[in-house]
Amino acid sequence: MNTLTEARLRRTGSLEKNPRLSQWLRVERDGTVSVFSGKVEIGQGILTALAQIAAGELGIALERIRMVAADTSLSPNEGVTSGSLSIQDSGAALRRACAHARALLLERAAGRLGAPIGALEVKDGTVRAGGRSTTYWECSDEGLFDRDVEEPASLSPGGHRVIGTSSPRLDLPDKIAGRPRFVQDMVLPRMLHGRVIRPLHGFAGLDSIDDAKARSIPGVVAIVRDGGFLGVLAEREDAAIAAQRALRSAASWKEPATLPRDIHAWLKENAKDHRVISEKSDAQAKSREVRTLAASYSKPYISHASIGPSCALARFEGDKLTVWSHSQGIFNLRHDLALALGMPEEAVVVRHAEGAGCYGHNGADDAALDAALLARAAGNRPVRVQWMRDDEFAWAPCGPAMALELRASLDSEGNIVAWQHDLWSNGHSSRPGRSDQPALLASWHLAKPHERPSAINMPLPAGAADRNAIPLYDFPNQRVVNHYVREMPLRTSALRSLGAYANVFAIESFMSELALAAGADPVAYRLRHLSEPRARAVIQAAARRANWGEWASREGHGHGIGFAKYKNLGAYCAAVAEVEVGREVRVSRLTLAVDVGLVINPDGVRNQIEGGAIQSTSWTLKEQVKLGERGIASVGWEDYPILKFSEVPAVEIELIDRPELPPVGAGEAAQGPAAAAIANAVENALGVRVRDLPLTPERILAAIEQQ
Amino acid sequence: MSERFRLTVNGTESILEADPDTPLLYALRNDLALKGTRFGCGSGQCGACFVLVDGHAAPACDTPLWSVADKSITTVEGLGSVGALHPLQEAFLSEQAAQCGYCTSGILISAAALLARNPTPTEDEVRAALDRNLCRCGSHNRMVRAVLRVAAGVRT
Numbered sequence: 001m002n003t004l005t006e007a008r009l010r011r012t013g014s015l016e017k018n019p020r021l022s023q024w025l026r027v028e029r030d031g032t033v034s035v036f037s038g039k040v041e042i043g044q045g046i047l048t049a050l051a052q053i054a055a056g057e058l059g060i061a062l063e064r065i066r067m068v069a070a071d072t073s074l075s076p077n078e079g080v081t082s083g084s085l086s087i088q089d090s091g092a093a094l095r096r097a098c099a100h101a102r103a104l105l106l107e108r109a110a111g112r113l114g115a116p117i118g119a120l121e122v123k124d125g126t127v128r129a130g131g132r133s134t135t136y137w138e139c140s141d142e143g144l145f146d147r148d149v150e151e152p153a154s155l156s157p158g159g160h161r162v163i164g165t166s167s168p169r170l171d172l173p174d175k176i177a178g179r180p181r182f183v184q185d186m187v188l189p190r191m192l193h194g195r196v197i198r199p200l201h202g203f204a205g206l207d208s209i210d211d212a213k214a215r216s217i218p219g220v221v222a223i224v225r226d227g228g229f230l231g232v233l234a235e236r237e238d239a240a241i242a243a244q245r246a247l248r249s250a251a252s253w254k255e256p257a258t259l260p261r262d263i264h265a266w267l268k269e270n271a272k273d274h275r276v277i278s279e280k281s282d283a284q285a286k287s288r289e290v291r292t293l294a295a296s297y298s299k300p301y302i303s304h305a306s307i308g309p310s311c312a313l314a315r316f317e318g319d320k321l322t323v324w325s326h327s328q329g330i331f332n333l334r335h336d337l338a339l340a341l342g343m344p345e346e347a348v349v350v351r352h353a354e355g356a357g358c359y360g361h362n363g364a365d366d367a368a369l370d371a372a373l374l375a376r377a378a379g380n381r382p383v384r385v386q387w388m389r390d391d392e393f394a395w396a397p398c399g400p401a402m403a404l405e406l407r408a409s410l411d412s413e414g415n416i417v418a419w420q421h422d423l424w425s426n427g428h429s430s431r432p433g434r435s436d437q438p439a440l441l442a443s444w445h446l447a448k449p450h451e452r453p454s455a456i457n458m459p460l461p462a463g464a465a466d467r468n469a470i471p472l473y474d475f476p477n478q479r480v481v482n483h484y485v486r487e488m489p490l491r492t493s494a495l496r497s498l499g500a501y502a503n504v505f506a507i508e509s510f511m512s513e514l515a516l517a518a519g520a521d522p523v524a525y526r527l528r529h530l531s532e533p534r535a536r537a538v539i540q541a542a543a544r545r546a547n548w549g550e551w552a553s554r555e556g557h558g559h560g561i562g563f564a565k566y567k568n569l570g571a572y573c574a575a576v577a578e579v580e581v582g583r584e585v586r587v588s589r590l591t592l593a594v595d596v597g598l599v600i601n602p603d604g605v606r607n608q609i610e611g612g613a614i615q616s617t618s619w620t621l622k623e624q625v626k627l628g629e630r631g632i633a634s635v636g637w638e639d640y641p642i643l644k645f646s647e648v649p650a651v652e653i654e655l656i657d658r659p660e661l662p663p664v665g666a667g668e669a670a671q672g673p674a675a676a677a678i679a680n681a682v683e684n685a686l687g688v689r690v691r692d693l694p695l696t697p698e699r700i701l702a703a704i705e706q707q
Numbered sequence: 708m709s710e711r712f713r714l715t716v717n718g719t720e721s722i723l724e725a726d727p728d729t730p731l732l733y734a735l736r737n738d739l740a741l742k743g744t745r746f747g748c749g750s751g752q753c754g755a756c757f758v759l760v761d762g763h764a765a766p767a768c769d770t771p772l773w774s775v776a777d778k779s780i781t782t783v784e785g786l787g788s789v790g791a792l793h794p795l796q797e798a799f800l801s802e803q804a805a806q807c808g809y810c811t812s813g814i815l816i817s818a819a820a821l822l823a824r825n826p827t828p829t830e831d832e833v834r835a836a837l838d839r840n841l842c843r844c845g846s847h848n849r850m851v852r853a854v855l856r857v858a859a860g861v862r863t
Binding site (some may be wrong): 171181218238305306562610612615643646648 | 709726733736737741742743745746749750753755758760780783784786787789792796798799803806807808809811812815816827831834835837838841842843844846848849850851
């Protein structure tokens with residue numbers, strides 16, 4: 001599918017699969033509008049942005065919108081809340097649905113008031129004409145929205161009173177007051193607490209278990225075993241945790257296969273599928289090459305490391321199952337739960353409940369199956385399962401390790417005439433709902449086990465491992481190859497921006513290396529190879545805002561730039577990093593410029609970009625999953641440090657608003673550009689290039705010694 | 708073996724029966740239904756479960772009940788409530804200083820402890836005081852601004 005086709009499909013967003021108007025909204029008698037979205041709040045503020053879109057198109061106050069939590073029995077199926085697509089998918093659909101709803105309501109109101117539509121005065125749902133008035137709430141009935149959404153003549157210009165404003169987040173008052181709001185906070189009557197027992201370093205099965213000690217803990221109700229799946233149910237949460245510990249130390253596990261020692265070398269040796277994803281050739285340009293440079297880059301496995309470990313509640317009522325989960329894809333989860341439990345899909349309802357920050361496919365779905373399996377043994381009592389910190393680090397999927405090799409040829413003036421990019425990686429998605437085998441952890445360990453599916457890559461142009469591997473620069477000769485590795489030493493899946501983080505890190509590091517080789521300024525060098533106006537604009541804006549041209553070099557200080565258009569389809573983002581390098585790298589300032597088209601909520605975009613840039617700083621300076629002989633060795637914060645308050649850079653953001661262009665998501669745009677900007681700034685400070693992430697003091701020292 | 712404990716939480720005394728080694732976190736969340744104090748790591752390394760114990764920020768996940776029986780405990784619910792928010796909570800709202808909000812309670816507690824001992828901290832002092840709390844979403848700078856806003860007495 002080419003970019004244009006995808007853009008056209010995206011234009012109406014999720015209407016393609018959910019065409020009925022009644023799937024999207026309901027006008028209530030009490031003067032509110034219930035809005036149904038299949039997209040879920042994962043800490044990114046999407047419910048607020050979608051509410052703004054609905055209020056804007058309906059022409060009513062934001063306070064009148066009630067965002068209904070996604071529920072497989074109520075909501076449109078919008079797949080997964082991922083890929084920075086909620087504004088495009090749900091937002092585009094809601095804009096059209098609400099504009100159509102408004103037109104229908106006005107038509108009704110005109111009939112009631114006996115006035116032409118053009119003569120109606122509408123304010124916040126009250127419609128006036130000729131001294132008489134009615135309201136949306138009076139004009140609506142059950143049948144009115146029972147039709148397909150039609151493309152409106154125009155999207156409401158009145159919408160811009162709400163759209164484009166920094167409306168405060170609708171969910172924050174609860175969260176800041178500490179009110180129960182998360183799935184972790186839910187309580188159901190007669191609820192039991194469950195924990196699942198898994199070894200911390202991988203396993204191939206459960207040999208034996210002596211559960212005498214766990215059974216003697218007061219309040220332990222049941223120990224549940226199904227093959228290698230071992231769980232405990234207790235009246236109190238602390239008893240469930242104590243029993244989990246007792247069982248873990250009393251269990252004897254079958255050892256798993258050993259892990260490769262050098263994961264990046266192993267990836268290169270084990271790739272079986274080599275796909276050329278972009279090829280351009282121009283023999284004349286190639287004939288001008290005078291020298292060729294090459295460099296290898298790498299990225300380790302990265303953990304999601306959400307502050308709140310995964311949690312779910314499950315309850316059986318007869319042969320019906322209800323699950324509450326912070327999954328990103330409740331319909332996909334329902335599909336896989338039904339597969340794993342051998343139930344018809346219709347007998348399972350999954351309700352979304354908010355969880356702690358979600359940056360991709362973490363343990364949420366797995367915890368849901370854990371809760372369901374324990375609930376099946378709980379005699380119709382509801383069960384709450386929360387993973388412990390080590391469960392999350394050891395068992396949630398990781399963002400995949402990647403190896404990259406780049407090569408470029410320059411002409412006598414330093415222009416890039418040929419470019420080659422090779423990447424080696426496991427797949428970047430093993431999400432539920434995409435195959436006939438459940439992608440849920442516990443299902444692989446049952447007495448009748450399911451087969452663990454391999455992570456896959458979604459097709460281009462969005463791509464997955466190869467996301468953003470095709471450079472946006474205008475190179476006359478170009479070859480990009482995705483070397484896919486099916487076998488997974490560690491379970492991998494989607495982590496914020498997927499392959500874009502490593503691909504952009506490599507491309508943008510290499511661009512600065514080439515600029516240096518060509519004796520050119522890194523900003524000017526990029527612009528010289530880049531014609532797309534919106535791309536040029538963000539690079540220029542970030543450079544200007546960071547006073548790029550007035551940089552005074554000082555020992556141990558450096559600055560660097562990075563850029564990408566996320567997925568080559570979405571938001572444009574450029575980052576300038578300023579660093580101080582002493583014993584370790586300290587990022588003092590990040591300046592970013594961003595273009596997401598029409599800005600729905602400026603503060604929301606800033607929050608996402610700032611959060612993404614800070615998280616990327618953490619990944620880039622500190623983060624790597626440590627591998628033991630047989631599994632993940634970093635199962636606590638002491639082994640997996642993340643950026644602390646005192647280490648967080650100042651962040652400045654310039655938004656380039658383009659109200660005439662469709663809005664795109666902001667959540668993942670900063671990951672790659674910030675990483676490359678930091679690496680380039682380190683090189684600028686020290687004169688040495690570190691190409692393997694993270695940029696730890698050991699790595700930097702090694703690079704200096706190699707020089 | 709279970710024992711009876713008298714706990715003073717947010718100014719209210721409660722009696723509960725539990726094993727003396729039970730972490731305070733579970734007594735707060737499950738016995739007293741105060742869900743604002745959250746489980747993050749179980750070993751005092753992330754700050755999501757911080758509460759004030761006699762005015763000092765302490766991890767409830769790593770604090771056994773026996774050690775707090777005669778102490779005064781304040782949770783995020785004790786800082787302020789809807790309609791009567793603590794100035795820090797007001798400032799967090801004004802700065803929209805959160806993304807997911809899971810770490811927020813513990814950070815408010817650390818900030819409250821800081822301002823109680825140092826009402827006019829510098830930015831570096833705020834950051835140092837919050838270093839025991841982890842935030843994964845990258846809302847750090849907004850939270851620091853919110854704390855400084857209260858320290859400067861800015862009306863929210």
